[in-house]
Amino acid sequence: MPLSEWEQLFDLSDRHGFVIASDECYSEIYFGQQPPLGSLEAAQRLGRHDFRRLISFTSLSKRSNVPGLRSGFVAGDAQLIKPFLLYRTYHGSAMSPTVQRASVAAWSDEAHVQANRSLYKRKFEQVTPLLAQVLDVALPDAGFYLWAAVPGGDDIDFALQLLAQYNVTVLPGSLLARTAHGANPGAGRIRMALVAGVEECLEAAHRIHQFTKEYRSS
8 A cells, every 4th residue: 555545544443433443464475665554654654653443463473484383463543552462461372482482583583584575576487478378467566465356356266276187276256355335345356375386376377277268159
């Protein structure tokens, strides 16, 4: 989100009083020269130094590829952090010393994050042009997902047939959203996660490419 959109969101929060909970665990997987603008940075640029009604969440899971570690942090409005800490005290659990030490090592090192970002870039560079030959898909600004429009618009049928015939799993977009005002924003699209190795992602892309050509003609 550019600064102008953050400003619009903050204005809406001021007008209606809702809290902005910003999930930023993907913030370090990007493909341009500049990292995405985070919520706290945007607030500071706009003079909102108390971060009112704003709370940011992030974790090691994406930047370091360790989702099982369950290590992260939350920052933002002190008036929101206070009840969150109370909730966490009663409903959370402390990390083991081993996980804490691993977390310190991961948070303190940037070289593996840069290597991880470069690896994702390689995957996208090889997979995206191949899939773009048969699907409406383009390189995202950040994250490790490709979103593609499917022929005919039935994302669930497309995903089921792809799994049954080519043993490739993708996620129907309509299952990630709810219908509101007569429309489902994820309908007609599939989400592909490029989290496997380069060779495996490329093999999956070839299978999707072949399947899509057959699906169009069926």
